[in-house]
Amino acid sequence: MTWSTREIAELAGTSLRSVRHYHQVGLLPEPERRSNGYKQYGVTHLIRLLRIKRLVDLGFGLAQIAELGDRDEYPEEALRALDEDLAAQIERLQQVRAEVAGILASRLPTDLPAEFAVVATSPLSESDRRLTSVMGRLLPEDERTSYAELLTADARMDTDQEFDDLPPDADESRRQDLAERMVASLHVLQERYPRIFSLGSSNPQRYRRIVEQVSQEVYSPAQLDVLRRMRKAYRADAAERG
Secondary structure: OOEOHHHHHHHHOOOHHHHHHHHHOOOOOOOOEOOOOOEOEOHHHHHHHHHHHHHHHHOOOHHHHHHHOOOOOOOHHHHHHHHHHHHHHHHHHHHHHHHHHHHHHHOOOOOOOHHHHHHHHOOOOHHHHHHHHHHHHHOOHHHHHHHHHHHOHHHOOHHHHHHHOOOOOOOHHHHHHHHHHHHHHHHHHHHHOHHHHHOOOOOHHHHHHHHHHHHHHHOOHHHHHHHHHHHHHHHHHHHHHO
16 A cells, blocks of 8 residues: 555645655655656555654654654653653743733733832833833842832822923922932932842942933933932932931
8 A cells, every 4th residue: 555645644644845844854764656756655654754743743843853763662761851841831831821910910011020010000100111111121030129119109209290290491490409309208218118229239330321321311301400410419418417
């Protein structure tokens, strides 16, 4: 009994294209041809093709199947290695699924890590929201947890809304007054959330550089001027306090 290429592909549950590809990469030996030039496949070819199809369906790559050859009908070592790999994939997929469930439950934007779920209900300005997105990538996991404390409604200061609403043409006295009151807010935050003042400690220069780059893009010149004044006043205040 012999079969054509189309017939053996149908018997094995695969496609003509796959059979031809297996020939090209050396997985399936070329059969003899009839006098009319058509290939004629026998039982040996079918069994080999069935084995290739089975291994492919299990998740083996063609290079792995080529290494196994056709000698071992029960490649235990390769199967156990595949089982370990599948177990790792399942664990990873379970973690991903749990994360997706968390995103759905909290309606968390996909550019933010799970630690920032509070953003979904936090009254952040668009500028702060964009900075937060970068911080989610910039900070390690333990520091993201600390930073997330700043995103809660409880951490919001009266000066935050004033800063968000600061007009581009705010005069110097208004900027200076807001900066000084923001320093007072910083001291309150420092008492409540001391860990936030050590963010980026693993690489402070890189941390400051990136935060500065993002701030230059997301805040207005008037807001940036207030931030500069605030930092200057905070350093002077800290030095005075000893």
